[in-house]
Amino acid sequence: MPELGTFLWTQCLRQIKSRVASPGEIANPLLFFLMVVALFPIGLGPDPDRLATLAPGILWVVALLSNLIVSGRLFAGDYEDGSLEQLALAPYPLALSALTEVLAHWLLSGVTLALVSPVFALLLNLPNGAIPTLVGSLVLGSLCLSLIGGIGAALTVGIRRGGLLLSLLIIPLYVPVLVFGTSAVVEAAAGGAPQIWLALLGAVAAGGLVVAPLAIGAGLRISLDN
């Protein structure tokens, strides 16, 4: 029987490999992000100054929505092919194996989204000085979003057509992350110091890393009992 560390490492690699194997699932949320961002100038009018003031909020809300959409599939693959049951039976804490899944998910959805976000920031005329903060806040923030989304996904994975339900469960929980994220970018765009907001995002991420796996593990066991 491999040690816990080895086990978690192989789990993480397996998750990443299985996700990389279907590149569409990584690219589609980014396309969604691009298309929704493009809707805003069309709907609000192309005035660059107004777009610049709205850009932090728009970028963050759209990032949140695309995260919401992919969160629904977080445990779905493993649930359908039965690996989730094997993980629950394995002599390792389910909370930790579920955490590897969330982290793999975050690396391939949240971090990629953060890395391409400067392009979208240019489309909305966000001041250049705010772009590093945007990327940083999205990296930290999407970890928080994935952890929270993981809780919702764990609770709804056994329900058919749980997608909309998942949104109802986790949108209210996303609120602090949205507030901290947009505030950081707004602050940076105004030339201020965004560090406080980034620190708060980091605090939520650190707290989430401790608390969320427990809730995810409990949620998965409940869903498997169903």
Next chain:
Amino acid sequence: MWTIIHKMGSPPWFFRFAGTLIRWLLPAVVLLLVVGAVWGLLYAPPDYKQGNSYRIIFIHVPAAVVALAGYYVMAIAGAMSLIWKIKMADTAMRAVAPVGAALTFVALVTGAIWGKPTWGTWWVWDARITSMLILLFLYLGVLALFEAYENKAVAAKACAVLSLVGTVNIPIIYKSVDWWYSLHQPASIKFTGQSAIDASMLYPLLLMILAFYSLFAVAVLLNMRADLLQQHRNSAWLKEQLLEGN
């Protein structure tokens, strides 16, 4: 202490206990509501600035206070159900959710009605209003999750986890919204100083808060009894108790 918790876990005992409790609480609720409402609406002096429109405070504040407390009651019941596997805690949690959601809704609507004459608008994205709106979403999420499961025992466990996660989140939501508001909105609109409320208005308000707490308790107990009636409709003990007039 432990025997009481064990007893509470037994549906027949609880059904009888809730019945007795309601019989005592219900007259108290009616009395408190009537006295508090008459005192607040007719005898308390009008506000020097808002005139009579402030009187909605006697509904608005109690509803908001109890709605927030209700979420914690729900989460504590959820924790009891997860830790000790007490079935009655499941029933309690399920009974609290709709009552709490209704109270949150009442608080939001009365707030909007109060806002119109005072602030000149039905809705402001004020920090406290926003947190109440999110509280309503949290309640509705629990209700939606409960409805989604076929197996109600599993549903209760899932809702317990969700409400506990919500409890961790509520203070963070409250603080974050508070900071967001203070940074982004001009602080031109503020709640009238509630700590500086005069005794002539404070006493009826406290009375109404007490009335709403007992109303909440009665509604939850009634809800739990209705739930037990449905769950155990074929049990002999239920028939016996109903024939006894419980």
